[in-house]
Amino acid sequence: TIPALHSVYKEFFDIGAAINLKTIETQKDVLTTHYNSLTAENDMKFERIHPSEGVYTFEAADKIADFAAANGMKLRGHTLVWHNQTPDWVFEGTDGAPVDRETLLARMKSHIETVVGRYKGIIYGWDVVNEVIEDKSDVWLRESKWLNLVGEDFIAKAFEFAHAADPKAVLFYNDYNECNPEKRDKIIRLVQSLQNKDVPIHGIGLQGHWNLNGPSLAEIREAIERYAALGLKLQVTELDISVFDYEDKRTDLTEPTAEMLERQAERYEQIFGLFREYKDVLTAVTFWGAADDYTWLDHFPVRGRKNWPFVFDAKHEPKASFWKIANWQK
Numbered sequence: 001t002i003p004a005l006h007s008v009y010k011e012f013f014d015i016g017a018a019i020n021l022k023t024i025e026t027q028k029d030v031l032t033t034h035y036n037s038l039t040a041e042n043d044m045k046f047e048r049i050h051p052s053e054g055v056y057t058f059e060a061a062d063k064i065a066d067f068a069a070a071n072g073m074k075l076r077g078h079t080l081v082w083h084n085q086t087p088d089w090v091f092e093g094t095d096g097a098p099v100d101r102e103t104l105l106a107r108m109k110s111h112i113e114t115v116v117g118r119y120k121g122i123i124y125g126w127d128v129v130n131e132v133i134e135d136k137s138d139v140w141l142r143e144s145k146w147l148n149l150v151g152e153d154f155i156a157k158a159f160e161f162a163h164a165a166d167p168k169a170v171l172f173y174n175d176y177n178e179c180n181p182e183k184r185d186k187i188i189r190l191v192q193s194l195q196n197k198d199v200p201i202h203g204i205g206l207q208g209h210w211n212l213n214g215p216s217l218a219e220i221r222e223a224i225e226r227y228a229a230l231g232l233k234l235q236v237t238e239l240d241i242s243v244f245d246y247e248d249k250r251t252d253l254t255e256p257t258a259e260m261l262e263r264q265a266e267r268y269e270q271i272f273g274l275f276r277e278y279k280d281v282l283t284a285v286t287f288w289g290a291a292d293d294y295t296w297l298d299h300f301p302v303r304g305r306k307n308w309p310f311v312f313d314a315k316h317e318p319k320a321s322f323w324k325i326a327n328w329q330k
């Protein structure tokens with residue numbers, strides 16, 4: 001028999017999946033059997049939920065919230081303030097010119113109040129600010145309209161608005177390349193600066209877009225240790241283990257090779273072993289999808305190239321990776 005993954009991890013952390021309106025139909029069984037937490041892959045992002053000023057389109061997000069509730073699953077919110085998937089109107093006046101700081105902050109506030117307020121008591125935690133740290137060396141914060149028009153404190157303001165809208169919500173800073181030592185230290189600097197100003201931040205989201213070769217276990221461990229030392233809860237928020245390295249642009253495979261699946265299983269085994277050691281600080285591990293029939297990696301970094309990053313295959317059958325993380329006692 002196939003054990004339910006979230007039951008296996010009951011004493012450790014929640015097991016989550018990112019979903020959309022299509023996958024809650026096509027992956028319903030695997031989702032409701034193995035996962036006990038959900039994140040909307042796109043449907044709660046600014047452009048989806050607030051496409052023009054004062055116009056909120058909550059239909060898709062509501063369906064996702066209903067699906068989570070109907071199946072007794074937890075729900076995370078993703079994401080309130082991001083440089084991506086945010087409509088232009090947010091940053092522009094009616095004349096198309098950039099708005100001033102106060103106008104943009106007022107728009108941010110009403111967006112956060114409305115969205116967080118709507119799902120108060122339903123969504124237990126939010127990725128409040130997403131990916132504001134720059135990947136390139138020597139630059140701290142990523143260039144964005146939020147940064148340019150408001151200044152660095154747009155980050156603190158977002159957390160303050162979210163906390164005011166739902167004082168019980170767990171508020172996360174979320175980023176990728178989070179185990180890269182240089183970027184990790186910049187994330188830590190950001191979080192410490194927020195903590196020094198008593199900004200309500202409660203957690204760090206490690207996205208976990210990883211592959212067969214990196215980051216190393218040692219880098220993952222070091223990142224967890226350093227982030228945990230800040231006294232915050234941690235979650236892995238967007239886990240997938242790509243079978244291709246970032247530089248690998250091959251397009252000839254229609255199925256993963258046996259070697260890829262074997263190495264992926266070994267990776268999952270080691271990574272989940274590490275996660276289990278940190279159960280006191282790691283409260284959830286969310287995959288950025290649920291099974292190999294659907295992943296954003298099918299369009300990144302090579303459009304239309306299939307990838308197989310999860311522990312369930314395209315038919316929702318357990319892969320070797322599943323057995324390594326489910327049967328870890330044996």
Ligand code: G3I
Pocket residue numbers: 041042084085130176207238296
């Ligand atoms: O909805 C349109 C569809 O109408 C159109 O036909 C199609 C053509 O390309 O595009 C569709 O929109 C795509 C959308 O996903 C829905 O599938 C966008 O082009 C595409 O850019 C968008 O990608 C999303 C990406 O965020 C955008 O940055 C991915 O689905 C989503 O998985 C991804 O998620 C992010 C997290 O939010 C933050 N961390 C990184 C993670 C992976 O990039």
